[in-house]
Amino acid sequence: MQAPSVGGVRLPRGNGEVVRLPRGASLTDFAEKIDANPASLVQAMFHLGEMVTATQSVSDEVLELLGQEMNYQIQVVSPEEEDRELLDSFDITFGEDAGGDEDLLPRxxxxxxxxxxxxxxxxxxxxxxxxxxxxxxxxxxxxxxxxxxxxxxxxxxxxxxxxxxxxxxxxxxxxxxxxxxxxxxxxxxxxxxxxxxxxxxxxxxxxxxxxxxxxxxxxxxxxxxxxxxxxxxxxxxxxxxxxxxxxxxxxxxxxxxxxxxxxxxxxxxxxxxxxxxxxRANPTMEAQGVAIEAHLDRGRGPVATVLVQRGTLRVGDSVVAGDAYGRVRRMINEFDEDVTEALPARPVQVIGFTSVPGAGDTFLVVEEDRVARQIADRRRARLRNAQFAAARKRVSLEDLDKALKETGQLNLIIKGDNSGTVEALESSLLKIDVGDEVELRVIGRGVGGITEGDINFAAASDAVVIGFNVRATGKADELANREGIDVRYYTVIYQALEEIEQALKGMLKPEYEEVELGRVEVREVFKSSKVGTIAGCMVRNGTVRRNSKARLLRDSVVVAENLSVNTLRRFKDDVTEVREGFECGLTLGSYSDLRVDDVIETYEMREKPRG
The missing domain is CATH 3.40.50.300 (P-loop containing nucleotide triphosphate hydrolases)
Known part of the structure; x- marks a missing residue:
């Protein structure tokens, strides 16, 4: 079977087989799976109207488009499946109680x-x-x-x-x-x-x-x-x-x-x-569970509240939660007491993570620190690729120039007091819908005060910084003022949503609608060497205004569009408007084909308020 050709580029031909790729995969990843040359895929994408490099993370749609051209079924692996495959490679089973029925105890x-x-x-x-x-x-x-x-x-x-x-x-x-x-x-x-x-x-x-x-x-x-x-x-x-x-x-x-x-x-x-x-849960296995919330404590570093779902968590265990890892140095219960172990359904604060986990991240105990670090590193890389792919808007060659001139995009960096709040605020903001013309992107998120790094990031990407129950540190505040970065502080989630929605609506291009002002009937036509053709008129309804837009109707058919009322007179006086029932004289610029009984309709374009 002949290899397909896109823009003269020969590509390997599939037989409809399924190719599994993670979110944010690159053309190089795809090429490795089908034993092809990445450069040929880059060329093919260029001819399909997409400009991407071989190592750049691309969106699911781009992968599927290329797959269709080459007769491959692209299957983008879900985050849960990716994680399961990652843990399988370390021989770890997550989400199941180890042992038999006799090992399960009520929780x-x-x-x-x-x-x-x-x-x-x-x-x-x-x-x-x-x-x-x-x-x-x-x-x-x-x-x-x-x-x-x-x-x-x-x-x-x-x-x-x-x-x-x-x-x-x-x-x-x-x-x-x-x-x-x-x-x-x-x-x-x-x-x-x-x-x-x-x-x-x-x-x-x-x-x-x-x-x-x-x-x-x-x-x-x-x-x-x-x-x-x-x-x-x-x-x-x-x-x-x-x-x-x-x-x-x-x-x-x-x-x-x-x-x-x-x-x-x-x-x-x-x-x-x-x-x-x-x-029921097995308390004898290595602990697994979920991080409910986490924050950065000035004295103690990253602190995460975890809920043990199965197994028993002990001080000294090597743990990984999302892309954060560490060793449990200390566990504290709700009475501010140190505890040495946490049984299933027991919530505790864990101190010892190297970074702040996200709210809802799964945590698990692994054999040693090295394994925890490897899992966290791979998750971080995977998440970064997925974010790059999601952040990259599909730009075709036809509208590339337009896209560069006008992004129609509001970038946000969110900082909050704990990861649960940041997560809730982000998911609420991304649900704001003001149409397809503008887009909201959360390009950074984190727990703790607003730092100089956040301000520099915002300056580099034209972003607005949102602080939820947190403030900017002294130097970050000065830097924001110097760089002209917009930093907004909120303590109420609905206020943040309202203001961001207004900002998005403000980015929309104004929409105009035509509003009819009045209609005049031509009674007589005069020629003047000085001002051109003058129409002697009677205002039938509404008003006629100087400089308003006009169109000419003859027997109810539009014969001229995009005209303008250049001069408007009552007898010998120049006036700005003439109301219904009065006579007037007017000219329509250089337009001269005016006849008795013609109707001139005047109107203006007004900006429509956004709903």
Whole structure:
């Protein structure tokens, strides 16, 4: 079979076989898989209207386009598959309990609390923290680590529940999207005096998408106007049917402020877990789990809150989380106490990472530091390639010049106080949609204050820097002022979204619409050697203005476009406008083919406001 030719370049011909490539692969990677010359692929891409180098990371679409030309099926490997293949190469199995059924022991359920703003999520978590402290700890929980365990009695037996205190369901979704199945049960808080609100419906959707059982906490039952039965009715409309209505969802009436029926809610969580889930894990294997949030501590370096999902994490273990690795030097629980080991479903703060992991990154214990470093390095390289590919806009030869002149792109660098917040803010920003004309790109993200490096990066890439609950260091502030870099500080996520959306809309090219001003009827035509052809007119409707645009109609047919009312007179006086019912004289520049009974329509172009 003859090799295909693109622009005179001979290419190897496939038989429709599948070629698996990672995200952000280069033409060299593709060439190696099919035993071809990378230079010929570069030439072929040039003739297909794409300019790429042999080693440059390219997008999935570019790979698929070239594959079609050469009769290969390109299969871009998902991040999860890439990671599985990477771990397989080190003989590591992630996401499964080692050993047999007899090695699995019961573990506490992991719970996320969601709901509408101001319905009492934070108050409920605070109340639970203060009143249900494990083993009667004196002084209660002193340390906010993003997750904690509480104890409750069920049928005379003390049972533990782990609560994840995330910044809301944006972060919950971001963690889910990265494959971190960290939550077993979702508690949706609904205010009894307010009922189901838009974010309540969102929370239901998020819980359903994550395929986790729901427990509904009907809060604020102590307030006047509280109507718990109305909440049950509204939730039923969304498919969350209470047990008392024949459904399978437990509803618990509580008051987080008064501390009413908190025990009942904890019991409902345990009963739901026992009825719907088989929560067991092997505590004897090497630990695996998920990083819930992480931040950079000035005194202690990178600090990550991790939730152990299987196995037991111990001080001294070599760990890798996302593209961060290290050795567990110290573990701290929510009571600010040092612990030497963490069992399944136990959240702890880990100190010892060399860099800050991302929220939702999976972590695992490996045999030695060398393996942890190799896995982290490969993940980092893979992520960098994928980002380069995503960042590169497809530019065809026809519109290359235009693309260089006008990027239509807003670059952002996001810095926040912890990785969970940065992740939630980034995913929310990327959902802003103002059409195809402009594009939002997050080119950098990180945890901690805004540094000189961030400002230099912003200067090199024309980016805006967003600081969420963080500030610029002294020298970075001076550098930003000197370089004219726009640094925005926010403490409320919605304010950031609103301002960025306005900025994107401001980058859009203005859209204009035609607005009719008036119509005039030509009654007489005069010739003047000085000003040309003059039309004596009657304004039939609207107004006619000097310098407005005009078109000429004869028997309702447009005979001339893009004219302009150059002079406008009432008797011998120059005027700027003439209203309906009055006579006037006007000229349409050098246009002279005017006849009696012609109609002149005048209009102006006005900028349309963006929705």
């Amino acid at each position: 506490p359920p992991v719970v996320t609390v969601m709901g509408h703003v101001d319905h009492g999520k934070t108050r409920l978590l605070d109340t639970i923290r203060k009143t249900n402290v494990h083993e009667g700890e004196a002084g209660g929980i002193t340390q906010h680590i993003g997750a904690y365990q509480v104890a409750t009695n069920l049928e005379g037996e003390e049972r533990l529940i782990t609560f994840i205190d995330t910044p809301g369901h944006e972060a919950f979704t971001a963690m889910r999207a990265r494959g971190a199945t960290s939550t077993d049960i979702a508690v949706i808080v609904v205010a009894a005096d307010d009922g189901v609100m838009p974010q309540t419906a969102e929370a239901i959707d998020h819980a359903r998408a994550a395929d986790v059982p729901i427990v509904v906490a009907v809060n604020k039952i102590d307030k006047p106007g509280a109507n718990p039965s109305k909440v049950r009715q509204q939730m039923s409309d969304y498919g969350v049917v209470p047990e008392e209505y024949g459904g399978d969802t437990m509803f618990v009436d509580i008051s987080a402020r008064q501390g009413v029926n908190i025990e009942g809610l904890l019991e409902a969580i345990l009963l739901t877990a026992d009825a719907s889930l088989d929560l």
